Amino acid sequence: MDLVVHSNHLVMSIGMIAMVWANTGTIATWGQSVFFTALAAVMAIGLLRTPGRDLRISLASHLALNAAMVWMLLAMPLLMAHPMGTGAHGDGSADGGGHDSGHHGDHSMAHGMPLSQTPDWATAVNWVAIALSALAAAWWLILLVRSCRIGIHTLCHAVMGLGMAGMLALM
Template structure:
């Protein structure tokens, strides 16, 4: 679906985010009950939902880079990421501090961008227009289907506009996590994972 060298770059990005999420979830299981409040801020139901969400998103994006997911696969993913979004939103009252709450909102933005990407992909990437229609065949006096050219229908203007809004929001999310990496001493790997996810999302949307 995505041509080289971007397919390779995005594959590396999403493999890295998937591995980080797996390691974080494993670490969270080992450190349940810690008394460190700073560490505890990165645990709990919301933090777990965030990392499971990003793990599933990483795998979904990897699949999307290399092959179409089909209509059933698209709707399954839309439901999954919508449910994760609802779970994170429902857990927002339990998150303390405005910085951590903004962090949750950034994940909601990425989930919304993911759902948009899944639903709008046919519009964004266009589809082949069958130039072997009766009208075209009559115009050219017939001919074999193999000799007929194929045209790609352009994306509607409104879809392109919405897509660039999604790209911009994903970029803003990436900048937010970059700032957190530069300003916070701990959990930089945690922030780097979300930075990579946001940057990968922005790139995927832009390429489409």
């Protein structure tokens, strides 16, 4: 199970960095979603075989963060407001701005294009994902405090949970 969890961390870290800096596209989004769902399935099977309450809760926290990551990947278009319309207002750019629209502010708002509303069900599911991510972070912080020493591994897991909750909250 350690290999599965470490592979998960590696690919999720790369995916989160790529998500911030580049538009990864539809194929990469679906590929990541399938990968994280498959690893979550393996972790769920491992959860049934894992001895000890603490180890099971730790593995369950990884499952929660995987579910949150898949949600983030698939729901990003729903959660982030985007202009309603085709973007065919000038130069064909996605924001509909022409060459004179400048490089400050929100181009779509400057042109009076309304932003789409996030569906209520998506907002509710997002808050569930935020809560699960925060609970995962809290679990790792509890383990850190109980250990009476600074455990970088445990601290990193807490930061990952808080980072996931924060990213989802920003969306």
